[in-house]
Amino acid sequence: MLDVTPSRTLPAAPGVGYKSRHFAGLTEAPGPVRWIEVHAENYMGAGGRPLAQLRALSERFPVSVHGVGLSIGGERALDRDHLARLRHLMDWLDPASFSEHLAWSTHDTGFLNDLLPLPYTEATLTRVAAHIDQVQTTLGRRMLLENPSTYLAFEESDMDEVGFLAELARRTGCGLLLDVNNVFVSATNQNWDPRAYIDAFPLDAVGEIHLGGHDEDEDEHGAPLLIDSHGRAVVNPVWTLYAHTIARGGPRPTLIEWDTDVPDWPTLRAEAERAATILETVEA
Amino acid sequence: MTDQRSFGSALLDPEMPPPPGLTDPQGRPAGRRFDIYRNNVAASLTEALATGFPVIAKLLGEDFFKAMAGIFLRAHPPGDPRLQLWGGKFPGFLARFEPVAHLPYLPDMARLELGLRQSYHAADTARLPIAHRDPAEVLAIKPRLAPATLILASRFPILTIWRKNMGHPDLTIDWTPETVLITRPDFDPVPQLLPEGGTTLARHLKGRLTLAQAVTATQTLEPDADAAALLTLFLSAGALTLDTTLSEGT
Numbered sequence: 001m002l003d004v005t006p007s008r009t010l011p012a013a014p015g016v017g018y019k020s021r022h023f024a025g026l027t028e029a030p031g032p033v034r035w036i037e038v039h040a041e042n043y044m045g046a047g048g049r050p051l052a053q054l055r056a057l058s059e060r061f062p063v064s065v066h067g068v069g070l071s072i073g074g075e076r077a078l079d080r081d082h083l084a085r086l087r088h089l090m091d092w093l094d095p096a097s098f099s100e101h102l103a104w105s106t107h108d109t110g111f112l113n114d115l116l117p118l119p120y121t122e123a124t125l126t127r128v129a130a131h132i133d134q135v136q137t138t139l140g141r142r143m144l145l146e147n148p149s150t151y152l153a154f155e156e157s158d159m160d161e162v163g164f165l166a167e168l169a170r171r172t173g174c175g176l177l178l179d180v181n182n183v184f185v186s187a188t189n190q191n192w193d194p195r196a197y198i199d200a201f202p203l204d205a206v207g208e209i210h211l212g213g214h215d216e217d218e219d220e221h222g223a224p225l226l227i228d229s230h231g232r233a234v235v236n237p238v239w240t241l242y243a244h245t246i247a248r249g250g251p252r253p254t255l256i257e258w259d260t261d262v263p264d265w266p267t268l269r270a271e272a273e274r275a276a277t278i279l280e281t282v283e284a
Numbered sequence: 285m286t287d288q289r290s291f292g293s294a295l296l297d298p299e300m301p302p303p304p305g306l307t308d309p310q311g312r313p314a315g316r317r318f319d320i321y322r323n324n325v326a327a328s329l330t331e332a333l334a335t336g337f338p339v340i341a342k343l344l345g346e347d348f349f350k351a352m353a354g355i356f357l358r359a360h361p362p363g364d365p366r367l368q369l370w371g372g373k374f375p376g377f378l379a380r381f382e383p384v385a386h387l388p389y390l391p392d393m394a395r396l397e398l399g400l401r402q403s404y405h406a407a408d409t410a411r412l413p414i415a416h417r418d419p420a421e422v423l424a425i426k427p428r429l430a431p432a433t434l435i436l437a438s439r440f441p442i443l444t445i446w447r448k449n450m451g452h453p454d455l456t457i458d459w460t461p462e463t464v465l466i467t468r469p470d471f472d473p474v475p476q477l478l479p480e481g482g483t484t485l486a487r488h489l490k491g492r493l494t495l496a497q498a499v500t501a502t503q504t505l506e507p508d509a510d511a512a513a514l515l516t517l518f519l520s521a522g523a524l525t526l527d528t529t530l531s532e533g534t
Contacts, residue, residue: 041365045405046431049471052408069365075288082364107292110361113332114324116295119286151321152314155305156285189317191309219308219316227320 010035010062010096010253014272017257025265032276037064037255044085062096072131073104073118083138090139099144099177119154120164132172144207146177149185149228162200169205179210180242185226194241203249212257230259243278251279295322296358329357332367337397339449389440399434403466403473406432409525423496427524432468435486467521481509
């Protein structure tokens with residue numbers, strides 16, 4: 001009998017960040033889209049449409065669960081209740097992948113709903129590695145950690161971001177989620193060379209790639225300041241950097257993220273088609 | 285060293301300077317660069333509040349809502365990352381917020397919008413198995429209110445105001461109290477007017493009585509209510525369930 005169950009791993013093909021308005025397009029005309037990603041926190045209700053839709057989609061597509069609220073870089077202990085909710089969702093869905101961000105988002109008064117930056121020091125490394133261990137132990141699976149978009153630097157940082165992420169992966173055994181748009185945004189904002197960043201990156205540890213759009217601004221000195229907005233198409237320099245990444249590291253599951261000013265399905269699918277075209281140029 | 289407590293406090297207070305130790309690539313203090321994070325926090329939480337309370341946002345207008353949201357989100361940021369459940373303190377905030385004192389129905393409107401959201405995310409349950417059954421059998425059932433069923437009593441015509449702002453602008457408002465029954469027959473919560481006695485019937489149904497006992501008790505306490513009609517309303521709206529444990533889901 002033909003096995004129609006979605007694979008337990010993400011295919012090295014395009015995926016999209018799932019939006020309910022794309023349910024019909026995704027199920028009726030997926031084009032090259034072979035998997036979907038959802039934000040964990042949106043599926044932490046008790047029931048209703050979100051979970052029913054996710055269950056239905058998971059029968060068609062491998063699903064990546066992407067957390068945005070775990071505050072894995074936080075100075076305070078991880079929120080055990082949130083971790084338990086995450087465990088519950090993972091047990092219920094058994095997704096193909098789980099990923100979170102190298103960032104923090106908690107304050108004395110509550111949840112700040114942004115991905116806030118960290119100094120790259122040994123102290124941060126020790127703390128984040130312990131949190132990753134805790135997450136991987138609680139969930140009983142390997143996680144992927146995503147490189148951030150950053151807008152400022154910490155005087156106290158004494159490691160570069162790639163070295164920091166590589167060491168985290170080495171210490172914890174976690175995989176990495178390489179957001180190529182974040183590389184371009186951070187490199188512009190921090191005066192790094194984005195291609196050198198990719199060339200130094202431990203691509204063997206990369207389990208997934210993200211592509212998304214950003215906004216352009218400038219700081220008070222007139223320096224360019226790019227803002228990770230996920231609100232428009234991927235720009236050409238990011239596509240070029242992506243092609244360079246997979247030429248060097250091989251094809252990877254590649255997500256198109258478009259979270260604000262969400263376009264119609266054909267527009268989003270066209271971005272996935274562009275990723276598919278680039279993926280096809282590279283031997284697995 | 286820049287600790288996260290001072291980083292977070294400065295994010296929430298636009299009057300505070302950015303914490304020391306944060307720079308641009310040239311080592312100059314991060315002024316506008318810090319403001320990007322400030323803006324992300326305020327804008328994303330304001331948007332979440334507007335998404336969760338669309339009628340409040342519409343009644344107050346974009347600029348006013350945004351300014352007010354800025355005050356609310358700093359006083360009562362989400363307790364955890366489930367933004368779909370954020371806003372439990374919004375009705376109380378509105379009741380104390382002087383600039384909206386002339387709109388005394390706003391707290392109840394916030395409760396209604398919160399209730400619709402809670403119903404949307406509530407656990408799934410099976411409806412009462414009443415089709416093709418003998419009425420006497422049905423009346424012997426001991427149901428409970430489904431988790432997606434909520435009741436909101438207001439001193440204001442809260443449902444009419446809600447409907448007027450949700451695509452029915454021609455409705456005329458008669459300033460009398462309204463009680464709203466929210467149920468979720470399928471996946472979309474449906475608010476409707478709950479006639480007199482409905483709250484009493486719901487209270488009895490929560491007390492693990494049979495349908496017959498609950499109807500009788502309601503009729504005794506509220507002789508003017510039509511308890512049989514109320515029961516029909518509860519049954520047709522899918523307000524009741526037999527489930528004692530919640531179904532699959534998170």
